[in-house]
Amino acid sequence: MSESRKAVDLDKALSALRLLRETCSAAIDALKRPLSSTQSSLLSSSPSVAVLRKDYQTLLTLVYTSTTKLTLVLRPSAPAPTAALGPISDLGTAVTSLATCATLFDLHGSTISSYARQAAREICDAVTSLATAFIDDSGEDYLVRTGTVHDLVEKARRELPADNLTAVKLRWKTDREMLEDSLNEISLMIEDAEKENGEVSDEEDFDDEWDELGFGSNKKLSDIELERVKKVQPLVRFATLLHQRVVSGMLTGVPASQLGPDALMAALDALPPRSHSVVLALEELVAMLYAPQKPAALASAVATFVNAITQLHTSVVTDVLLRPETGMVERMGSLSLDSAEGAKGSDEKKAKDPRRWFDACLAQINKSARVINELLAPDVALPT
Secondary structure (H helix, E strand, O other): OOHHHHHHHHHHHHHHHHHHHHHHHHHHHHHHOOOOHHHHHOOOOOOOHHHHHHHHHHHHHHHHHHHHHHHHHHOOOOOOHHHHHHHHHHHHHHHHHHHHHHHHHHHHOHHHHHHHHHHHHHHHHHHHHHHHHHHHOOOOOHHHHHHHHHHHHHHHHHHOOOOHHHHHHHHHHHHHHHHHHHHHHHHHHHHHHHHHOOOOOOOHHHHHHHHHOOOOOOOOOOHHHHHHHHHHHHHHHHHHHHHHHHHHHOHHHOOOOOOOHHHHHHHHHOHHHHHHHHHHHHHHHHHHHOOOOOHHHHHHHHHHHHHHHHHHHHHHOOOOOOOOOOOHHHHHHHOOHHHHHHHHHHHHHHOOOOHHHHHHHHHHHHHHHHHHHHHHHHHHHOOO
């Protein structure tokens, strides 16, 4: 083949790769936008989440195989530009279809949709990076970038939840682990302070130098600062307990809502943002506990944290997710004279309002917050 012919074929392949980059960019833009009512109206029928998951997995496979083929025919050691046109086109089609499929998960909840959209966007970014390697760098690091695409595809396959409820539970699990880490940090803070109580640290002279380097302070807690941390600990324990109970006491048995699937979906999708607000508020609260403490800032952090928990409680205690006196009428109607006595104790126990536990826990959280505020009040009132 003449050199001029090779140059023409290479130009065609590079043009196709540039078009692939533009396709990925357009797909990313589409993934940033919610599914519009116009797009929904164009569907002949609403695909089930099971169908969408199957299509999504199929498209992931197409991205994987097309990327592999592209890499093989454009490897720098033996490039075949003409043979690359097919895989490039297939990859562009797969990326576009994957983005479209991801947006359709909006029909079944924003939480599961966020998983599908995020994975698709990461894949589009990785494909863009691979195309750029061939366009601008003659295929340098193409194996690494191909591996990145493959890894992201496999990650998406593993992590895409089965449905929106499962997606909410996964988000909840991640946040729960972060809350527990913060609670453990507070416990360790108390343990270390009590262990060091009365001891002189050889490292105190270096505290200011650490601060200047941006690594934070390692100063000891004073007695009053330690007392504040001890008062915050039960607050965080109750909050963490409430957060845990949402899964064990509610999400494991979400009822079929009589208000319809849209109401249930909206109620579930409201939970992850509330949960993450609690995580962020707790991280800020923990940061305020380190010495030297600023009482006003600590009081503000406590208020923010309690407000985040209260908002979470409000999103949990709804008629959709936690109906009061659930099943009372049905159980009473099913009782017979013979079974009434034997079932009385059991039914009374089952008929307890499921909201009461959450209300009682929130009351304890507010009580703990008041104790902290009373302890902080004299110092907060002082001019800073």
